[in-house]
């Protein structure tokens with residue numbers, strides 16, 4: 132039998148730390164439900180002591196999820212641990228995840244503590260956490276830059292204090308696969324009670340090696356992988372869940388390991404996160420990119436037609452890619468919409484369902500074929516964003532030949548009040564953004580503007596992504612509509628709402 136690897140997903144904690152990836156509470160709850168359907172073993176729902184928003188999210192997810200453990204991140208401080216435990220109360224299977232840096236550079240410059248003080252803090256923090264639950268994880272932050280003898284001492288103390296999972300993070304993405312595997316082996320062999328804990332790894336992607344390092348560590352004996360959906364995370368991100376899981380599955384002959392992941396849910400999960408954080412999946416992204424199963428060259432096409440295994444090492448179906456996602460149309464009723472939403476992992480109230488059915492009918496008037504992506508875009512815009520501070524009501528744009536500047540008129544809700552304005556711009560998108568800025572009385576800096584087609588065909592919805600910066604804070608926004616100017620306005624307003632969520636507001 133193959134040994135089991137625990138999949139610990141930290142998309143809602145480390146993933147959310149990625150620039151512009153903030154999610155609101157309904158979005159986090161939806162993602163947690165999707166992760167549960169995917170079959171991850173542990174969901175790290177946030178860092179409860181870091182903000183009231185994180186506390187609320189961990190608490191809500193702990194109350195919602197029944198089939199996965201729910202973890203809350205805490206520093207090795209009593210207050211953090213108490214707050215973390217308070218947030219985790221409702222969880223069917225709560226886990227306290229304590230961390231403390233062990234590398235010389237972190238101890239000296241960040242913590243300003245001596246190595247002996249750090250060891251004492253690990254002992255105190257972990258044993259305090261173990262008073263609440265036997266499910267305690269300890270992470271030696273920056274473990275890959277920690278001298279091995281000190282790492283062994285830190286891990287030994289954590290296990291003796293009650294940690295049942297020991298995480299060896301490559302916090303700064305510095306490790307190399309073989310060297311990292313050696314490190315894991317060394318710790319496993321030299322910590323006296325290493326068999327009393329599950330060893331975990333958590334790799335960042337600064338050198339593009341997060342997945343390789345994770346797999347090397349699993350081969351060396353680690354049995355938990357900390358990953359994020361699509362590799363979302365701090366800086367260059369974390370190890371991508373879908374890549375680690377599919378490597379273990381496709382090359383089970385090599386690793387001899389298995390996971391409990393329902394791989395047919397992978398694409399759906401990656402799409403959901405991409406939509407929520409407004410970051411499109413690159414076409415060449417391994418496993419889930421639009422081109423991951425596309426064969427362009429004639430020789431390849433010929434081979435795949437004769438036998439797909441000539442150029443495909445896994446089937447598109449195994450990650451949930453089907454050709455049958457053309458779903459709803461103008462005449463689809465409430466029941467059809469409800470069943471599609473359930474299939475996509477959304478459980479909506481009757482009132483929310485009515486909003487989606489109504490919006491779908493309007494969309495179907497403008498667009499003949501409605502795809503899964505259209506339905507998801509609609510739920511995210513119409514349902515999950517209702518409590519936003521800014522909301523587009525109506526707009527019109529006039530374009531003309533040179534000499535007459537484009538004009539935009541926008542009506543929008545600003546904190547519950549309807550406001551309108553019209554102004555010019557260098558182009559139609561510029562006119563829309565200038566008008567919105569006049570309405571809100573602020574001038575955020577536009578760093579990125581990108582348009583994609585959500586599905587195929589000339590009537591495909593445009594998906595616009597923008598990145599805004601305002602007073603040192605940045606946020607990504609996403610909007611979709613068959614009209615790309617409307618999609619642009621929605622994306623801009625979505626980014627304003629996300630800036631608003633990041634404390635202070637506009």
Ligand code: KIV
Nearest residue numbers: 230270272273300302
């Ligand atoms: O990268 C890291 O070291 C972390 C820890 C808190 C686990 O995210």
Ligand code: ZN
Nearest residue numbers: 145302333335
């Ligand atoms: Zn991390």
